[in-house]
Amino acid sequence: xxxxFVPIGSAFVDDFLALDANNVPNDGTGSPTFTVYGPSGxxxxxxxxxxxxxxxxxxxxxxxTPSAPNGYVSGQVYRVVLLYVVSAVTxxxxxxxQVT
Amino acid sequence: xxxxxxQQGAYLGRFRQGSYIPLCAQVLTSHLSPVWPDTAPTAYLYxxxxxxxxxxxxxxxxxxxxxxxxxxxxxxxxxxxGRYRVVYRWTVGGVAGAVMDSFEIVGGGDPAGxxxxxxxxxxPEARYILGQLSxxxxxxxxxxxx
Numbered sequence: 573x574x575x576x577f578v579p580i581g582s583a584f585v586d587d588f589l590a591l592d593a594n595n596v597p598n599d600g601t602g603s604p605t606f607t608v609y610g611p612s613g614x615x616x617x618x619x620x621x622x623x624x625x626x627x628x629x630x631x632x633x634x635x636x637t638p639s640a641p642n643g644y645v646s647g648q649v650y651r652v653v654l655l656y657v658v659s660a661v662t663x664x665x666x667x668x669x670q671v672t
Numbered sequence: 673x674x675x676x677x678x679q680q681g682a683y684l685g686r687f688r689q690g691s692y693i694p695l696c697a698q699v700l701t702s703h704l705s706p707v708w709p710d711t712a713p714t715a716y717l718y719x720x721x722x723x724x725x726x727x728x729x730x731x732x733x734x735x736x737x738x739x740x741x742x743x744x745x746x747x748x749x750x751x752x753x754g755r756y757r758v759v760y761r762w763t764v765g766g767v768a769g770a771v772m773d774s775f776e777i778v779g780g781g782d783p784a785g786x787x788x789x790x791x792x793x794x795x796p797e798a799r800y801i802l803g804q805l806s807x808x809x810x811x812x813x814x815x816x817x818x
Contacts, residue, residue, distance in 0.1 A: 573683065629768065
């Protein structure tokens, strides 16, 4: 899912829903992790963990700050692969954003 | 590993002040079939920092569109510039479901909306203009301006 645009050097804040095998929101086990991928692979400093947005079950928030020193380029689209675990099954959510 | 994509919704686009955001939620069973929820879904609107508002979404077409709910939200003063996520939540037979969309409010436009009709009339002392705005307000102008 395309998640939006962000100026280079600014924080990109986004949320996602963690769902179980029946597509029911679930907080899962542990904290979801994410990795940002560019055209040449994983970005420097592009990993982290997501935290609960609020008390809403399954709703998590992550923040990425694309910066030039870490190789981000204006106009490029980057993908964020988020991983979370529910009942010992690992699920992935793929999102993307464009740096402006 | 399973890839969860459908419930992450869509990027609805960029909207200026005064435009309408077409929010839409298709309620689905756990097996992704359209279904009527226990009650109308609730939309929770999140900015980058907080929950901004929440409201119910009305049904779109009760006769022929099972589980489809939609609402157009006017972008006015309560929504400052920035990115937003809207999470639609419901229950079906007591089982929770949710889907999320996102959109962006950008600069430009007018919080009162666009002019959708206009008329003018001349008087001896001045020329007047009256406009109907999409946000529901009337706007008037006068030339020469006092």
